[in-house]
Amino acid sequence: MAKQSPKPCAVSVRRLKNDPIVDACSVPGYGPIFNAGATYRDGAFHLFARGVREGYTTNTGPGPGFLNYRSDVLVFTSANGIDYTFQQVLARGSETGVHSYEDPRVQTIRSGGADHVMMTYTNLPDPASGRPWRIGIHRLTYADGRFALNRTSGRVIGPDGRHDKDAVVFNLRDGRVALIHRLHPNMQLALFDSLRALRDAGAGYWDEHLRELDRHTIISPRPGALGVGAGAPPVPTEDGLLLFFHERNAEKQYTLNLALIDDETGRVKSMLDEPILRPELPWERIGDVDDVVFVQGAVAQPDGTIYLTYGAADRCVGAASVETSELLGALRAAA
Numbered sequence: 001m002a003k004q005s006p007k008p009c010a011v012s013v014r015r016l017k018n019d020p021i022v023d024a025c026s027v028p029g030y031g032p033i034f035n036a037g038a039t040y041r042d043g044a045f046h047l048f049a050r051g052v053r054e055g056y057t058t059n060t061g062p063g064p065g066f067l068n069y070r071s072d073v074l075v076f077t078s079a080n081g082i083d084y085t086f087q088q089v090l091a092r093g094s095e096t097g098v099h100s101y102e103d104p105r106v107q108t109i110r111s112g113g114a115d116h117v118m119m120t121y122t123n124l125p126d127p128a129s130g131r132p133w134r135i136g137i138h139r140l141t142y143a144d145g146r147f148a149l150n151r152t153s154g155r156v157i158g159p160d161g162r163h164d165k166d167a168v169v170f171n172l173r174d175g176r177v178a179l180i181h182r183l184h185p186n187m188q189l190a191l192f193d194s195l196r197a198l199r200d201a202g203a204g205y206w207d208e209h210l211r212e213l214d215r216h217t218i219i220s221p222r223p224g225a226l227g228v229g230a231g232a233p234p235v236p237t238e239d240g241l242l243l244f245f246h247e248r249n250a251e252k253q254y255t256l257n258l259a260l261i262d263d264e265t266g267r268v269k270s271m272l273d274e275p276i277l278r279p280e281l282p283w284e285r286i287g288d289v290d291d292v293v294f295v296q297g298a299v300a301q302p303d304g305t306i307y308l309t310y311g312a313a314d315r316c317v318g319a320a321s322v323e324t325s326e327l328l329g330a331l332r333a334a335a
Contacts, residue, residue, distance in 0.1 A: 010330045011258070011276045013308070013322045016082055020283055020316035021309075022049060027074060027086050029054055032288055035311035036076075037105040037119070037232070038297025042145060045299070047076040047084055047309060048104040048119065049317055064127050066288075071100045073121070075147060081307055081319055091119075091138070091149055098136060098154075100124035103165070103311075105296050106140070106147075107233035110171050111195035117142060118195070119149075120167040123156055132163040135181060137199060155199045159183075159206040166229030169198070170241065178266040180218070180243070185227035187219040187245065189266045218268050219259060224250040232298035234261055235306055239328050240269055244295045244308065253279055254292040256310070260331045270335040276327075277320065279313070287313025300324070 024032045036049035051074040056066045073091040076084040093100045102122035109116050116139055123136035139153035158164040158181060166182035172191075177198050179190045190209055192198040209216060221228050226248040234241035241261040246254050255275035262269050279291045290313055297309035306327070308320045 010333075011272070011322065011326055013256070013277045013320050015281075016319040016321055018281065020312065021078075021082055021319045022047065022076055022084050022317040024315045027051060030072075030074070031056070032315045033074060034314055034316055035103045035294050035296055036309045036317045037103075038299055038307070038309045039106045039108075039117075040299050040307075041142060043079065044145065045078045045081045045084075045307070046106075046147060047078070047297070047317065048090065048106050048147075049074045049076065050102050050104065050311070051089075069100065069127075070094070071102055071124070073101045073104050073119070077145070088146065090147060091121075093124075096149070096151070096154065098123050099126045101136070102133075103294075103296060105168055105233055107169050109169055109177060109195050110175065111177060116195055117147070118169055120169060122165040132161065133165055134158055135164050135167040137167070137169070153199075157199065157201065159210055160203060162210075166231075166246075168230045168233040168243075169195075170234045172266055173263045180230045180266075182227075182229040183213065185221050186217045187228050187230060188213065188216040189218045190216065191266060218266070219245065219271070221247060222249075226250070226252065228257075231256065231295040232308070235298050235300050235324075236263070237324060237328060239331070242298070242306070242324075242327060244298055246294055247275070249275075252291065254289075254294055255279075256293050256295050256308075258327060258331065260328075260335075270331040272330055272334055276322070277310075281312075281318075283316055284312040284318065287315035289314040293318070 030051040032052045036047045052071045056069040075087045075090045078084040104121040119138045121136045123134045125131040134156045135158045139150040140147045177192045228247045231244040234243045243259045256277035259271040260269045294311040299307045305321045
């Protein structure tokens, strides 16, 4: 049987460049730079990317895919969201008790009467330890155009002893704090009364969460797909929260997908049947992991668009834009 072509999507995502906005090897000492979260502050976009230190090699034997692999969080800034300048290494693996930082997302959470800028990431342990990757969360401070780690705020959250990643944090309408995370292959929702309750949730909370994991599951892969995971922190709209998420399809491509989240419950209200972005350009299709577009940044713009940043083929960072009204129209039609 001939292979069917992907169905066209009703939503038009516009790439802002035909080349990466941040390329591999663009910072001395680093090779791949990819999977970047984003935020906007004081007239500038701030990009938080996963930078892999030079010196790693492909593993041709059993075990992890790469050897001597260590990644840090690198920050870039831009006035227009296209032309980025390297600013600093925000978090360096090993110096903070984290072997490697992977896939940072940045979000602002209202809790305890104040706004808190939080970075979630995958805390990758030393492969020799045999421990699973976990969700890390760190508070960020901001002054004079630069973000910095609050060194005492770092936590590992989620169920102990389980591989857990792709975490985004956001507020519900009543002020509760919601966490979407990924225990393979599905995405789950966890709710907390405050940011402190999330950071300090103990084994009892997570044991109960695991016992009722099906009830907490909000998105599962489509038939034949291999897994899903949250992309960027949800974007508030008049209809609810827009959640950009990735799915690894049957062809092992990572695609960009869209759901509408109820801002009262955190549950899915509507979801599009087809991806809104697939790997198509050469630098999205060929890299350390082929065929990947992996959105982690979504910033609402005054002109009604949403600015997106995405990792491409585990090598570099791309940027795109999409009309909010177009997304909401498609989601209303799919409900």
